[in-house]
Amino acid sequence: MPEGNNTRVVLAERPVNRAPVEGDFRIERVPLADPADGEVLIRNGFLSLDPYMRGRMSAAKSYAEPVQVGGVMPGEAVGQVVASRHPAWRPGDMVLGNTGWQEFGVLPGERITRIDPNLAPASYYLGVLGMPGMTAYCALLYLGEPQPEQTVLVSAASGAVGQVVGQIAKIRGCRVVGIAGSDDKLAYVRDQLGFDAALNYKDRDGGTKEFETLSREVADCCPDGVNVYFDNVGGVVHDAALANIALHGRVIVCGTIAVYNELEKRDIGIRWMRQLLVKRARMEGFLVFDHAHRTEEFRHTMAGWLSEGRVTYKEDVAEGIESAPRAFIGMLAGANRGKQLVRISQD
Amino acid sequence: MPEGNNTRVVLAERPVNRAPVEGDFRIERVPLADPADGEVLIRNGFLSLDPYMRGRMSAAKSYAEPVQVGGVMPGEAVGQVVASRHPAWRPGDMVLGNTGWQEFGVLPGERITRIDPNLAPASYYLGVLGMPGMTAYCALLYLGEPQPEQTVLVSAASGAVGQVVGQIAKIRGCRVVGIAGSDDKLAYVRDQLGFDAALNYKDRDGGTKEFETLSREVADCCPDGVNVYFDNVGGVVHDAALANIALHGRVIVCGTIAVYNELEKRDIGIRWMRQLLVKRARMEGFLVFDHAHRTEEFRHTMAGWLSEGRVTYKEDVAEGIESAPRAFIGMLAGANRGKQLVRISQD
Incomplete structure (x- = not known):
C-alpha cells in the first residue's frame, strides 16, 4: 500500500449569481487514504474539466446533487490502479472513474471502468471517446x-x-x-x-x-x-x-x-x-x-472514425492538480482551446 | 342563382401590441357574388371563432399569410350549398369550408368537404369533430x-x-x-x-x-x-x-x-x-x-366516444354575423364558455 500525501481541490465557497473565482476553491494536502474492502486506490493521470461542474457548485436542485462546501470537486479522471482490495482490479490497470479533483482517488471496484490505452491515448477517454x-x-x-x-x-x-x-x-x-x-x-x-x-x-x-x-x-x-x-x-x-x-x-x-x-x-x-x-x-x-446502453456502439464507431482520420481531436492541458481551479475558471470564460484537461502525473 | 346581399366582416385596422377592439373590424353589406365555373355558393349556418385568428390580424410572418386590411376575416364555417357550378356538389349539400366571416361564401368545389349531420350536429364539425x-x-x-x-x-x-x-x-x-x-x-x-x-x-x-x-x-x-x-x-x-x-x-x-x-x-x-x-x-x-392523414381515424374515434357519452362538448353561440367581432374579442379575453361559434342562419 503506498504511503504519502494526496493533494486535492475542495469547494470553499459557493458562487451565487456570479462567475466562480479562485477563492471559491481550496487546495488541501491530506494523508493518502487506504482502500477498504472492495475498493481500489487510483493514481490519476488526467482529470477532465467540464462546464457541468459549474452547476454542481450551486446549491440549486439539478439532475445531480450539489457538492457540499468543503467537499472534493467532482470530476472524471483516467489513471492507474496502485492498490486493489477488489478481485476485478490489479495494480497497473488503466481505469476511468469519478475520483474528483485530486491526485489519488479511492473508489468501489464497481464504480470504475477499464480503458484500453492501445486503442487511443488514455486522455481521449475523457473527451472524444468519453x-x-x-x-x-x-x-x-x-x-x-x-x-x-x-x-x-x-x-x-x-x-x-x-x-x-x-x-x-x-x-x-x-x-x-x-x-x-x-x-x-x-x-x-x-x-x-x-x-x-x-x-x-x-x-x-x-x-x-x-x-x-x-x-x-x-x-x-x-x-x-x-x-x-x-x-x-x-x-x-x-x-x-x-x-x-x-x-x-x-x-x-x-x-x-x-x-x-x-x-x-x-x-x-x-x-x-x-x-x-x-x-x-x-x-x-x-x-x-440516459444513453448508457449505447456506450459500445459509440466507442466502436468513434474509434473507427479516429483511426480513419475522419474525426480529429484537440486537447488543452493544464499542468498539475493545483492548476485545476484556474483552468476551470478560464474554461467557463472560453479561454480553453479544445477539451480542457489537467495533467496530474506524467506516467 | 339566389340574388340579394351578403353581410361580411373585414379587417379595418391591424391591432399592434394591443388587444383587438371592435373598431378593428368593419361590417360590410355587398351584393351576392355568383359562383364561377368550378365553384359553389354556400349559405353559412355556423361560423367558428378561434384564437389563431388573432395571429392572422397581425402582419408578422407566421405559418399562414396575414389577412390584408380590407380583406374578409378568415374562418371555417358549416353551411348548405345553394348554387353549384361544380359536378361534385348540389344545392342542399351540407359542407365545411373556409368561407371567412360572412353569410355567404363562394369556394372552389375542391376546397370544401362534406359533413354528415346525421352523425352529429353540423356545428360539431367546427369543434369536437373538427x-x-x-x-x-x-x-x-x-x-x-x-x-x-x-x-x-x-x-x-x-x-x-x-x-x-x-x-x-x-x-x-x-x-x-x-x-x-x-x-x-x-x-x-x-x-x-x-x-x-x-x-x-x-x-x-x-x-x-x-x-x-x-x-x-x-x-x-x-x-x-x-x-x-x-x-x-x-x-x-x-x-x-x-x-x-x-x-x-x-x-x-x-x-x-x-x-x-x-x-x-x-x-x-x-x-x-x-x-x-x-x-x-x-x-x-x-x-x-401536419396530421391531415389522421382525419378519418380521428373522426371515427371521436364520433364513437361522443355516442358512448365518454366525451361531452359545450358550445357558446353568438347570434348573427354582426356579433362576430364582439364574440371574438370576448373569446380572446376568456369570456366564452365552450367552443365559440356564431350562428349565421337558423336552418
Whole structure:
C-alpha cells in the first residue's frame, strides 16, 4: 500500500449569481487514504474539466446533487490502479472513474471502468471517446436526426462536445455552421475541422453581441434555416438560433453555460417559444447518462472514425492538480482551446 | 342563382401590441357574388371563432399569410350549398369550408368537404369533430404520448381544444389537471368533464397571478410533477408548468394566446429552458395541418366516444354575423364558455 500525501481541490465557497473565482476553491494536502474492502486506490493521470461542474457548485436542485462546501470537486479522471482490495482490479490497470479533483482517488471496484490505452491515448477517454464525445454522438444522431444536405448549427463549436458534433454532422453529409467566441476558434473549426462556416458571438470589445445582430448573422450563415441546433450555451445565442429554426427543426438543449451564473436568478430571456409552434419544431433536453446502453456502439464507431482520420481531436492541458481551479475558471470564460484537461502525473 | 346581399366582416385596422377592439373590424353589406365555373355558393349556418385568428390580424410572418386590411376575416364555417357550378356538389349539400366571416361564401368545389349531420350536429364539425377536436386528439396522443396514471396538465382547459384534451386524457387513464380563468370554468371541467383538479390562473382582481404563486399551485395540484403539459396559452402559465415538469415530460406548444398581443414585440419572458435539460423533457410545436392523414381515424374515434357519452362538448353561440367581432374579442379575453361559434342562419 503506498504511503504519502494526496493533494486535492475542495469547494470553499459557493458562487451565487456570479462567475466562480479562485477563492471559491481550496487546495488541501491530506494523508493518502487506504482502500477498504472492495475498493481500489487510483493514481490519476488526467482529470477532465467540464462546464457541468459549474452547476454542481450551486446549491440549486439539478439532475445531480450539489457538492457540499468543503467537499472534493467532482470530476472524471483516467489513471492507474496502485492498490486493489477488489478481485476485478490489479495494480497497473488503466481505469476511468469519478475520483474528483485530486491526485489519488479511492473508489468501489464497481464504480470504475477499464480503458484500453492501445486503442487511443488514455486522455481521449475523457473527451472524444468519453462523456463529451458520447454526448455529441448520441444527442446529434438520436435527438437531432440530421439528414444529408441539412444545416446543423452548433454553439461552443470548438469545445469538447461542439468539435465532435460538427465533425459527425460532416460525416453525415450535413452543412455545418459553428458559433464560437474568438477568431482563432473560428479558424480552427473552419480550417482544421472542415466546418462550412463559423461566426463569432462576441463583438470587438469582447462582449456578447445583441440579439438582432446575432440573429441576422445566423440567417446569413444559414440561408435555408437551421435544421438542427445543437445548443451548448443557452442565452442570446439560443434565441438567435431559434429565431432561424427551419420547419420541423430540432433543438438539442445540451448545455446552458451562458446562464450558469444566473441559475439562482432563473433562466430569464427572450425565448422565441412561438417559433416552436410556427415551425412545428422540437426542443429536447439531453443527458448522456440516459444513453448508457449505447456506450459500445459509440466507442466502436468513434474509434473507427479516429483511426480513419475522419474525426480529429484537440486537447488543452493544464499542468498539475493545483492548476485545476484556474483552468476551470478560464474554461467557463472560453479561454480553453479544445477539451480542457489537467495533467496530474506524467506516467 | 339566389340574388340579394351578403353581410361580411373585414379587417379595418391591424391591432399592434394591443388587444383587438371592435373598431378593428368593419361590417360590410355587398351584393351576392355568383359562383364561377368550378365553384359553389354556400349559405353559412355556423361560423367558428378561434384564437389563431388573432395571429392572422397581425402582419408578422407566421405559418399562414396575414389577412390584408380590407380583406374578409378568415374562418371555417358549416353551411348548405345553394348554387353549384361544380359536378361534385348540389344545392342542399351540407359542407365545411373556409368561407371567412360572412353569410355567404363562394369556394372552389375542391376546397370544401362534406359533413354528415346525421352523425352529429353540423356545428360539431367546427369543434369536437373538427379542427379543435382533431388538434386535441393528434397533439395529445401523438406528441404527448400520455401513459395511464400520468399527470396531464392542460391550460385554457374549458376552451374548444382544452375540454377535449382533458377528456381524452381521462379515457387514457391519466390524472387530469386543468387551468382556467374563472371559478365557473373550473367547476365545469371538474364537475361536468371529470377533471381531477383545476386551478385558476387569475387572482381575485382578475389579473394573472405571479409566477411564484402559479408555480406553487401547479406543484400542489401535480405532486408527482407534470408528465404532459398541453400548452394552449404560453406566458407565465407556461413557465409555471415547465417549472414543474416531470422527468422525461412532454410539452405540446399548441397556442400562445397569452402573448398574442405582444407578437410584434416578441415572445419575452422567463422560459425555464434549463428545465428541459435537467428533466430531459421535450417541447414540440404542433399544427393540426401536419396530421391531415389522421382525419378519418380521428373522426371515427371521436364520433364513437361522443355516442358512448365518454366525451361531452359545450358550445357558446353568438347570434348573427354582426356579433362576430364582439364574440371574438370576448373569446380572446376568456369570456366564452365552450367552443365559440356564431350562428349565421337558423336552418
